[in-house]
Amino acid sequence: xxxxxxxxxxxxxxxxxxxxxxxxxxxxxxxxxxxxxxxxxxxxxxxxxxxxxxxxxxxxxxxxxxxxxxxxxxxxxxxxxxxxxxxxxxxxxxxxxxxxxxxxxxxxxxxxxxxxxxxxxxxxxxxxxxxxxxxxxxxxxxxxxxxxxxxxxxxxxxxxxxxxxxxxxxxxxxxxxxxxxxxxxxxxxxxxxxxxxxxxxxxxxxxxxxxxxxxxxxxxxxxxxxxxxxxxxxxxxxxxxxxxxxxxxxxxxxxxxxxxxxxxxxxxxxxxxxxxxxxxxxxxxxx
Amino acid sequence: xxxxxxxxxxxxxxxxxxxxxxxxxxxxxxxxxxxxxxxxxxxxxxxxxxxxxxxxxxxxxxxxxxxxxxxxxxxxxxxxxxxxxxxxxxxxxxxxxxxxxxxxxxxxxxxxxxxxxxxxxxxxxxxxxxxxxxxxxxxxxxxxxxxxxxxxxxxxxxxxxxxxxxxxxxxxxxxxxxxxxxxxxxxxxxxxxxxxxxxxxxxxxxxxxxxxxxxxxxxxxxxxxxxxxxxxxxxxxxxxxxxxxxxxxxxxxxxxxxxxxxxxxxxxxxxxxxxxxxxxxxxxxxxxxxxxx
Numbered sequence: 001x002x003x004x005x006x007x008x009x010x011x012x013x014x015x016x017x018x019x020x021x022x023x024x025x026x027x028x029x030x031x032x033x034x035x036x037x038x039x040x041x042x043x044x045x046x047x048x049x050x051x052x053x054x055x056x057x058x059x060x061x062x063x064x065x066x067x068x069x070x071x072x073x074x075x076x077x078x079x080x081x082x083x084x085x086x087x088x089x090x091x092x093x094x095x096x097x098x099x100x101x102x103x104x105x106x107x108x109x110x111x112x113x114x115x116x117x118x119x120x121x122x123x124x125x126x127x128x129x130x131x132x133x134x135x136x137x138x139x140x141x142x143x144x145x146x147x148x149x150x151x152x153x154x155x156x157x158x159x160x161x162x163x164x165x166x167x168x169x170x171x172x173x174x175x176x177x178x179x180x181x182x183x184x185x186x187x188x189x190x191x192x193x194x195x196x197x198x199x200x201x202x203x204x205x206x207x208x209x210x211x212x213x214x215x216x217x218x219x220x221x222x223x224x225x226x227x228x229x230x231x232x233x234x235x236x237x238x239x240x241x242x243x244x245x246x247x248x249x250x251x252x253x254x255x256x257x258x259x260x261x262x263x264x265x266x267x268x269x270x271x272x273x274x275x276x277x278x279x280x281x282x283x284x285x286x287x
Numbered sequence: 288x289x290x291x292x293x294x295x296x297x298x299x300x301x302x303x304x305x306x307x308x309x310x311x312x313x314x315x316x317x318x319x320x321x322x323x324x325x326x327x328x329x330x331x332x333x334x335x336x337x338x339x340x341x342x343x344x345x346x347x348x349x350x351x352x353x354x355x356x357x358x359x360x361x362x363x364x365x366x367x368x369x370x371x372x373x374x375x376x377x378x379x380x381x382x383x384x385x386x387x388x389x390x391x392x393x394x395x396x397x398x399x400x401x402x403x404x405x406x407x408x409x410x411x412x413x414x415x416x417x418x419x420x421x422x423x424x425x426x427x428x429x430x431x432x433x434x435x436x437x438x439x440x441x442x443x444x445x446x447x448x449x450x451x452x453x454x455x456x457x458x459x460x461x462x463x464x465x466x467x468x469x470x471x472x473x474x475x476x477x478x479x480x481x482x483x484x485x486x487x488x489x490x491x492x493x494x495x496x497x498x499x500x501x502x503x504x505x506x507x508x509x510x511x512x513x514x515x516x517x518x519x520x521x522x523x524x525x526x527x528x529x530x531x532x533x534x535x536x537x538x539x540x541x542x543x544x545x546x547x548x549x550x551x552x553x554x555x556x557x558x559x560x561x562x563x564x565x566x567x568x569x570x571x572x573x574x575x576x577x578x579x580x
Binding site for chain 2: 012013014015017018019020021022024025026028029030032033036037038039040041043044047086089090092093094096097099103105106107108109110111112113114115116117118119120122123124126127132133134157158161190215218219220221222226239240242243246251254255258261262265266268269273
């Protein structure tokens with residue numbers, strides 16, 4: 001974003017515009033942002049910090065809480081990797097090939113965004129339960145999905161993989177065929193073209209999509225709680241633990257754990273912004 | 288499609304037999320994945336909903352509690368979505384038409400609700416408006432109820448749908464530039480007529496697109512709403528919460544019947560989204576798409 005640096009008297013606007021409405025629009029935007037996002041966010045972080053460091057640390061590292069991090073982050077990591085693999089496959093197929101029904105497939109990818117999480121949760125549970133359409137073929141082989149960590153991974157992958165597709169697909173579609181032609185004319189085979197030409201461009205997008213899928217999975221609630229079984233120490237996710245604390249009127253405990261989760265969210269957000277910033281800078285250099 | 292055109296335009300990239308087989312395998316793998324992972328869950332919802340026959344389905348969705356949940360879901364969307372549309376227009380006007388300090392910070396802050404777990408989002412409002420929260424004592428003195436009441440549900444829904452319209456409009460208006468608007472101002476139009484006659488006609492499809500995304504999320508939101516709702520049947524249960532309550536009561540057929548209504552809403556969302564994308568070019572990347580079909 002071009003911003004003029006030298007300014008004699010400070011004003012919010014850095015370049016004057018003939019268009020009207022700056023004060024009204026920025027005023028409403030900031031007021032609304034403050035009321036809806038910033039004040040509630042501050043409320044939870046302040047409550048978390050009012051505890052004092054040692055109490056806070058004690059609350060967020062209690063054994064049951066630690067177990068919930070392990071379940072949540074472990075499942076989210078596996079789900080993010082699965083999302084990356086299948087998301088990349090779908091992005092590739094949608095960007096590179098044409099086949100009958102492609103438009104429907106393209107629209108369907110967004111289904112997990114559109115389908116309410118509670119609906120996804122009960123429906124996945126029905127599918128993977130012992131008598132379910134998929135569960136009945138897995139259970140005889142000793143593969144238990146519903147009410148195990150594997151079920152949590154399935155639900156998290158369901159909500160996560162569209163992020164990967166929607167991050168990678170536009171990059172693959174915008175890739176200039178001339179680059180691949182140049183590589184081919186220089187004798188590069190398919191594999192070399194993929195690893196040397198396509199992968200370097202698509203990798204940052206894949207990383208962004210995977211990070212978004214991980215963030216979504218780590219915070220996911222609705223689709224997970226039905227299939228998880230919610231056994232403390234084994235299949236209890238952190239988001240559910242917050243709800244449990246609230247139901248026990250332990251507002252302080254809930255706020256402390258929520259602060260820890262918020263910290264994680266912000267770290268991921270920062271990482272994604274850093275990736276995008278680096279890509280933009282690199283593209284800026286190329287041009 | 289354009290990409291096939293691009294591939295076959297060069298003899299160098301003419302696919303070999305091996306590549307053609309690879310293509311078929313990849314497409315087949317993607318289709319199988321989608322069928323198992325996406326279509327089966329949708330099919331399961333409807334199968335379960337109709338497992339006791341049509342009459343039972345009809346009775347399930349006609350229950351008083353389901354109907355009042357449906358009404359509440361509609362009411363919440365009707366309040367939350369227009370407010371976020373207003374915010375989206377105002378934020379994108381400020382961000383894309385002016386240069387000011389802290390602009391990138393503002394853009395980042397607009398994305399915050401996407402990064403926050405829905406449960407944490409709900410908890411934030413409990414911290415402000417709940418009985419033990421900042422405004423709790425004052426609110427209860429004046430007999431105002433926000434948490435465990437409809438206003439809390441509306442607030443939580445506003446939070447989770449907060450970025451959708453703005454995120455759609457900002458890149459769109461950035462790409463469009465402000466030449467037409469400046470021309471209108473130079474020719475003597477005032478702010479409102481610039482907005483109604485120039486800006487709005489230009490952004491209407493992107494605006495509608497963002498509105499559909501916000502409405503869809505608002506109808507389906509579960510985690511954030513669940514924390515602030517209190518689950519009072521007939522009063523503070525939205526349709527997704529009603530699904531949960533029926534399910535937890537082992538009333539599976541009724542739960543899936545209610546879920547089928549939400550699934551239909553999701554399908555309508557996808558169809559509308561895709562129609563806007565292909566009819567108007569909103570939310571499509573690259574110029575190749577322009578020449579498509």
